[in-house]
Amino acid sequence: MTAPRAITLAAAAACAAVLATAVPSAAINSYNATPAPERTEVGALIATWDDDADPSTPDRVDWVCSGTMIDADTFLTAAHCTTDWPENVRFHVSLDQDVQTGLDRAAAEHPGDPAAVARAVAIEGVAHSHPAYPGPAADTHDISVIELPSAKIRERWSFTPAALPKAGALGALGPQGLDDTSFLVAGYGTQEARRGPGGQTHPGGGVRMKAPVSFDALNAAWIRLGMTAPQGNGGACYGDSGGPNFATLGGRLTLVATTITGDTPCYATNVVYRLDTPGARDFLKPYVQLP
Template sequence: MTALRASAVTAAACAAVLATALPSSAINSYNATPAPERTEVGALVATWDHDGDPATPDRVDWVCSGTMIDADTFLTAAHCTTDWPDNVRFYVSLDQDVQGGLDAAARAHPGDPAAQARAVAVPGTAHSHPAYPGPASDTHDISVVELPADRLGARWSFTPAALPTANQLGKLGPKGLNATDWTVAGYGTQEAARGPGGHTHPGGGVRLKAPVTFDALNDSWARLAMTAPQGNGGACYGDSGGPNFAQLDGRRILAATTITGDGPCYATNVTYRLDTPGARSFLAPFVALP
């Protein structure tokens, strides 16, 4: 979906336009590198109706990022899995280049979005937080997609991301979090580029990673700096739901998920903490919590 909060359908259509007009990339262009080793990080793919005939889907695209948190549970954002047409179907792909796969599938299966989705991804069932959208203090912007573990495991090898313990970020506090190495990953577009028609966000659909640094913490949110002069990269449109890893006690922890940020994608990644009581209570029925 987006680093800014927007409807999934709008962002999906935007991603489709960008993917056909510009070369694929992900995360901001500065200080970013490919992330083929981050096999637990995936893309949320959707098929849906766009022509008024709900009998069959006629659109397919990747729409958000996310992370496998056990063998059959994909964590993403609720704004990625809500406000869709009734016949939406969600899939998860752990391919490094999802856009390239969709392009190849479109050539192999013209006019068949469902077959195109199956060519790159595995179907699943989405569960959004029932209280989304909540107040600004806690929007409950979290969801999971349950997947058939046998089909996923047969297709990709991955080690699920480790979740934080209860209030792990809060216990560290700003001083400890400032000293922590942070990494954002996802499939999203690049920062705003100026053009004759105004700002555009090129790229999208390839898994990349970039360093970010801690900025601020409150009850539900961790704010991470994406400023280039400090050596940071950052998230942008299409990275919503994707992981922000923190190196804690020698382990890579999935500390928070990308939710929103500044429009041009230059300054701040606002991420949803996963160590809070609200996030943990939502996740508890789906995954064993540390």
């Protein structure tokens, strides 16, 4: 996966501050990755915001992160995607396979009207970021949800919410069990770094993709997943932040973590926030029924 075309203003600053020792992820790599039209629970976070002297109306719209529906009206993403924006920011969720094409088409139909563009491709919701974000590097509390009107989202898209893990599910697997577990990352992000005449760029983004990743390390709040090509892996990049990392647990595809950060060129490691920990579960408890 790769990063979005433009994760601008405060969103970019928030991403950069996620971990002092790493950079935010936001994309599915081009290698070993494929489109994911069947992952209908995976969506893109779209923002409208103001960046001029008149805050009464938005003048920018773009997709900024990825995420996952975890019940009929709750979209899970990262707190660095929903914090440190201008005061008039409004968040929307789209479950379209190709969000960028939808935005481009809507922009042509509604020139100069970012709010109308957002309405054309997505459903507006209310963001709730973890109140302790940003926390220490050991656990930054980088988790957020968007509450959506379930009737409106069901009118527009058909999906089955992602299954969440039981408490301590990853730790219970043990080192060998984790090594033997299949992981899958998904999102709308850009591709890995490419060098050109103008320097390094991250092309692509805005289309839902998926790629296999492999277990590397487990920490109290984090999983590190390998995404190197020789091992048959793909991985996350810019714009995949907040997006899902699935694991097959007991024969069931389970949303075990969300993409947060990784290496700058998006070639080596995806650092993801665990959802089976007491901290993540305490945050999610008011919004979704936990297993």
